Amino acid sequence: MAHFEKANSIGEWFDQRLATKTLERVLAKEYWIPKDINFLWAMGMVLAITFGILLVSGIFLLMYYQPNVDTAFDSVNYTIMQEVGFGWLWRHVHAVAASVVFLIIYIHMFTGIYYGSYKKGREIIWVSGMLLFVAFSAEAFSGYMLPWGQMSYWAGMVITNLFSMGSLEMNGVVEWIRGDYVPGQAFLTRFFMLHVLLIPVAILALIGIHFGALRIPHVNNQNGEELDYEVEAEKYKSGNKAASKVIAFANDFMSKDMFVVAVYLIFFFYLTFWNYSFAMDPVNFDPADGLKTPAHIYPEWYFLWSYEILRPFSKDIGLLAFAFAQVIFVLLPWLDRSPNAVPASRRGLFKYWFWIMLANMIVLTTMGKLPPEGINNTIGLVSALLFIGQWLALPFVTMFEKKV
Amino acid sequence: MKEFIVLGVVVFFSVLTYWLVEPFAHGQMHKHVDSHQFQYADLPAVTKQGDATAGKDLVMGAGACSGCHSIEADGVPAMMEPDMAAASYGVNPPDLSNAGAIYDAKFLTDLIKNPAHALKVEHKFDPASGAMHPMVPFYGAGGDMDQEVADMVAYLQSIAVKPSEVTSKMAFENACGRCHAMKYANWTQMGETPNFKYKKDALRYEARVLDYQDSLKKYMGKLPPDLSMYTRSRNHHFLSTFIEDPQVHLAGTAMPRVGVTADGADKVLTYLEEIGDPSKANGDRDRIGMYVMIFSLIFAIFAYLWKREIWKDLH
Known part of the structure; x- marks a missing residue:
């Protein structure tokens, strides 16, 4: 038994047992963030808040949702939307947050690519971030099954x-995943389990790794400047905060984060109350019907670009292209051969690579939604080829970059 | 300043993506159909002034309307239960009490003379092939047929409630409710489902509803969909133009043009929203939305003041 003095305050009592003062110092007061950042650095906090909103609204919905093919649709559209007080609010919050979270993820991701924040010790941050993207995708997909509407089913x-797997015709695998020949009760229950337990747990674990991986290489800054954190931290601690190039995570960084979060919440709630149909597809308000295929089946907007990489090709090539698109982002830190971890604007050819990639993904997203006919097919095919070509070209684009 | 440029870039690409995916691409999934404000321009104009008293004689007598239709408002009860009527006619013929208030006069006039034409189901009911519409056309009672039809329409208008007194529920039940169920309003094609004390009575009633639906399936080709969530699954413009003329959206469909007035169609759509999305229909969503926006704004102001306070020392 260790020796404990009698505590003089509640704070001290906790500190003796949980080392709260050390925790506060390590996690907040002396967790150093560069000062030269813009609001894009708050996207991590915006994502954390959005995930929190999803978690809380999800818990409320879980109290009334029924994972049964006969009652799921009504439990969402009648019980939750009409009978439960404010059920409609939680459902709209959950649905809109599930869509908007991807907007923020994409902004966060392209910020990372633009500023080169995946290199020089930050590889694990990038890889864990991409795994989070995969986990969020699986979470979004499994959640989309739950209202058991036409889009869920199809x-x-x-x-x-x-x-x-295309021509391999591994139909046994498909049946194994579905637990049936077609989506049915077994399918719904297992996607319910994935949505409310397994994937959220995986996401929480990945968030832990993502945050942890940030600790040693530190957050990047707007100019890719290499900082001597010990020297800068000393300046800060000696009271010369203005001259120091670092700030403390809390409350310095946090106060800016919270302002960005507040502005984001205004935008978020505007969508929740008045402009939600982009996140709640009308087709999914028709109950699932295995005998009636909807005229158009399309994924939610955030999957459209990868859907469009699958669509313009023949079955097997399409699947290969799709698989390529799913994994290639993870490899970014190694495909980028340049020694520079600076903003794209200072990196020669990569600057063009970045903006073309961004524009092309928007084109792919649009084409993924347009009916596959006429000129749309050609544009989609060219865009998909450009996407693949850009990634294959990336090592050569960056190889000859001069050190800045 | 640089921060605003960055914000501008992010907002630009986000809005561009939204615009391309939603208004632009989503807008191309359905063909655009213009509304004609329920003018029914294809139907002949009504030229005669009707006389309600003469119309009553025709409706009850030579016109033989009351042989199939009930007119509860004028003391003519239904001769059969809805399920039996559906077994005989395919669908339960409507009660005519408020037909004059809900349906367009031009439409009623044409309907009496040539039901399949007014309902736009001539592709289905072609006398040449022996497929007669279950409603027998009025062939005239010996006088001026146009005058007689005008009299009958005048009679229907005289017994109906004022158009302004038609509720959204009445409009739905009259115009849609004999083919479409609405389970979130406890409505089947048989009407509002009563409460039963004993389960066997509830099951008997349910079996009758199923019988009705079987008759309807034979008549229509398939069971018309439940409309509970149509206010969310179809947009307002689509529903409105679909009600005005189903053939424009879905050529060859068995669904008849129901011939409601513009006001009647509005009321049907209002009812769909009241039943399918009550938190929107009753204003809760707007009201609570405003509270949340006010809260968010105040939160943003305090967050900004806090940030300014903290960053005072950092610059």
Whole structure:
């Protein structure tokens, strides 16, 4: 038994037992963030808040949702939307947050690419971030199954079909995933489990790794400047805060984060109350019907670019292209051969690579939604080829970059 | 300053993506159909002034309307239960009490003379092939047929409530409710489902509803969909133009043009929203939305003041 003095305050009592003062110092007061940053550095906090909103609203919905093919649709659209007080509010918050979280993820991701924040010790941050993207995608997809509307059913049908691996016709795998020949009760219950337990747990673990991986290489800054954190921290601690190039995580960085979060919440709640149809597809308000295929089946907006990489090709090539698109972002830190971890604007050819990639992904996103006919097919094919070509070219684009 | 440029870039690409995906691409999934404000321009104009008293005689007598239709408002009860009527006619013929207030006069006039034409189901009911519409056309009672039809329409208008007194529920039940169920309003094609004390009575009633639906399936080709969530699954413009003329959206559909007035169509759509999305219909969403926006604004102001306070020493 260790020796304990009698505590003089509640704070001290906790400090003796949990080392709260040390925790506060390590996690907040002396966790150093560069000062030269802009509001894009708050996207991590915006994502954390959005995930929190999803978690809380999800808990409320979970109290009334029924994962049964006969009652799921009504439990969402009648019980939650009409009978439960403010059920409609939680459902709209959950649905809109699930869509907006991807907007922020994409902004966060392209910020990382633009500022080169995946290199020089930050590889684990990048890889864990991409794994979070995969986990959020799986979470979004499994959640989309739950209202058991027409889009739930048919998206479930189409996506699970991908696992037959084209001409390999591995239909046994598809049946194993579905637990049935077509999406049915077994399918709904297991995607319910994935949505409310397994994937959220994985996301929480990945968030832990993502945050932890940030600790040693520190957050990047707007100019890719290499900082001597010990020297800068000394300046800060000696009271010369204005001259120091670092700030403390809390409350310095946090106060700016919270302002960005507040502005974001205004935008978020505007969407929740008045402009939600982009996140709640009308087709999914028709109950699932295995005998009636909707005229158009399309994924939510955040999957459209990868859907469009699958679509313009023949079955097997399309699947290969799709698989390529899913994994290639993870490899970015190694495909980028340049020694520079600075903003794209200072990196020669990479600057063009970045903006073309961004624009092309928006083109792919648009084409993924447009009906596949006429000129749309050609544009989609060219865009998909450009996407693949850009990634194949990346090592050569960056190889000859001069050190800045 | 630089921060605003960065914000501008982010907002630009976000808005561009939104615009391309939603208004632009989503807008191309359905063909655009213009509304004609429920003018029914294809139907002949009504030229005669009707006389309600003469119309009553025709409706009850030579016109033989009351042989199939009930007119509860004028003391003519239904001769059969809805399920039996559906078994005989395919669908339960409507009660005519408020037809004059909900349906367009031009439409009623044409309907009496040539039901399949007014309903736009001539592709389905072609006398040449022996497929007669279950409603027998009025062939005239010996006088001026146009005058007689005008009299009958005048009679229907005289017994109906004023158009302004038609509720959204009445409009739905009259115009849609004999083919479409609305389970979130406790409504089947048989009407509002009563409460039963004993389960066997509830099951008997349910079996009758299923019988009705079977008759309807035979008549329509498939069971018309439940409309509970149509206010969310279809947009307002689509529903409105679909009600005005189903054939424009879905050529060859068995669904008849129901011939409601513009006001009647509005009321049907209002009812769909009241039942399918009550938190929008009753204003809760707007009201609570405003509170949340006010809260968020105040939160943003305090967050900004806090940031300024903290960053005072950092610059």
